[in-house]
Amino acid sequence: MVNLEDLKKEAKTVLEEGKVKYIIGYEKSANGLMPVPGFIKSPEEVEKLIWTPACVYNLTKFLVDEKRRKSREKKPDERPVGLVVKGCDSRALVVLLQEKFINRDDVFIIGVSCEETGVIDEKKLIKKLKGKKAEKIEFDEKDNFIVTTQEGKVKIAASEVLAERCLECKANSPVIYDVLLGEKAKRSVDNPFQSLEKIESLPERERWKFWKEQLSKCIRCYACRSVCPMCYCDECVADTINFAVTADTTAEEKAQKIKWLEKSPVKSENFVYHLVRAIHLAGRCIDCGECERVCPLDIPIRFLNKKLEKDAKELFDYEAGFDPEQPSLVSSFKDEDPEDFIR
């Protein structure tokens, strides 16, 4: 099990030695149960760091912001940023390294292992507690979480409140790190695509009904795009204006600029948006599940990405986020790629 004191000690050491600019980790929030991302800038502040099963966020996203911030500074601090990563987050980091979006020297990775468990799904926990407010959640020996509510402590089986993605996790301990806390345990997952099969087994008409219902709900708040560590493009096809408008730009040029999809949150445009997003994440999505967590309308966006992850594995034997040296899925090919669908 990850010892929080060890985590604080490691963080304190690197900060005192001045090896890192600051450390991005999890800290306690006013809400109590769910933590907030914490930016630890001095050795005194490390006491704020926490590590609980409620540390669900993928902090890799902050590296994207850090890179932008750094590029604007006149004299940037060249030291790396300390980052606390779980197994899944470390895979996101590998993809960013693979795409050369960040350099290995820009980040000091403090890996925490989820070992036999994982992180919770807040909604599942609320349901499970039936109205009681959870104040604290802790790891227990294997397979269990201890939840403190106003009425005392309850022991809950991890499998009941674990996030869906944790039940299908492929990397429960970080695949890349400078310091590793906790043990490197390999958990065997029988079927990493089990949740997907529910939809895949439906007949075509039912699948369409399902997705039509789900994607028609979308209000296009773009929270899924904002939270995704892979959505780092400066320009996005989903934005109406994605070309430079200067004083010389004529009205005609503006009018003739291709608009791939409309802003209106209607079914057809939502489909284009979500399908394009899924395609752009093919071979890059590492299933951190953040898009689904932040969705205010509970659209199971994760399935679209999961489907492509499964296809990449089945058709091309490709898995994202394990090897920073491998060529990316869509910029490589093999002679024996399937072509039975081609006439």
Next chain:
Amino acid sequence: MAEEFEPKIVAFLCKWCSSAGSDLAGVSRMEYPPNVVPIQVMCSGSVSPLYVLSAFNKGADGVLVSGCHPGDCHYIKGNFYARRRIALVKRLLDFIGLEPQRFQMSWVSAAEGTKYTQIIKDFVQELKPLGPQTKLRRDL
């Protein structure tokens, strides 16, 4: 009597093979259904999945992507990239419940005018019973 449904097909044809193939069909005066709107692209590898989605969004009943046979690509390996990408798009469209017949890919060389006409004939025959594509069509 109600008129028979005539599907509209958008075909992305690569400049060096498939487009020349369709040209050959034309100059050889081969007959094939007029349901197809050919769009010449430089390479099948340059067909972005967004083109396909956009075509469906703007009312295509079927979309065809056609390129050179493997090994014949003018740009050496563009069609290999296309093969991978299109396979993913095809699976994804199938997953969300679009009829799989609506999106096809083919290899047509510059000499295969007959093959091109046959592909279009078959495609039209397959699309007719499906009726108009309304699933992804813009509904603003």
